[in-house]
Amino acid sequence: MPFTRKLTLSLVVAGLAFTVPVATMLPAAPVAAQATSDVNRAAAALRAISTMQADFTQTDRAGQTVRGVLSLKRPGKIRFEYGRGTNMLVVSNGRSLYLVDYDVNQVQRWPISNSPLGALLDPNRDISRYGRAVQTGNPDVLSIEVRDPQRPEFGVITLIFVRDANAPGGLKLTHWVALDAQNNRTTVRLANQRFGMPIADSAFTFRDPRRAAGR
Secondary structure, eight states: OOHHHHHHHHHSOOOOOOOOOOOOOOOHHHHHHHHHHHHHHHHHHHHTOSEEEEEEEEEETTOOEEEEEEEEETTTEEEEEEOTTOOEEEEEESSEEEEEETTTTEEEEEEGGGSTTHHHHOTTSOHHHHEEEEOOSOTTEEEEEEOOTTOGGGOEEEEEEEEOTTSGGGEEEEEEEEEOTTOOEEEEEEEEEEESOOOOGGGGOOOOHHHHTTO
């Protein structure tokens, strides 16, 4: 898989394209109040996750799909462990997000705040401040679009939750759609979400291929 394509797959972690139904005309104040309530509930649900593991399926805008296992630990740590055939890793240690390509012995690094994934990882990027609810037409599905209008280079991420009494905060994150400043879109869908298990901080480190290559 070419490195540039893998970079698109890994950093634009985006979600499903979905049609937003036309909303019935309602008074503005109740709609606004409900939207604010939905954003606050989603923010509380994310804060309630101490650790999470899930299987993921990640698809880029060309339809290319890879799979693996996601591990998340607050604050700010995440690991995308890709399956066989994808010799790469995306990992955050709580400060920086790394894309590690073992095929070409290359590592790229970004502050977690400078990625669309900042909405999930950056404790200073509160979605209750930067998020807005998007109508889905289903009362059990919440769609929250997160963007910082002052920093468009950070991109946009849309987080999709379903109501689930067994998930932290009563909402389960099922997938997300990320769009970067170059309009690269990626979809990540989660399955078999598990919460609250111990995950060692060592899970959010990586073997640096540049050392083996003598760089």
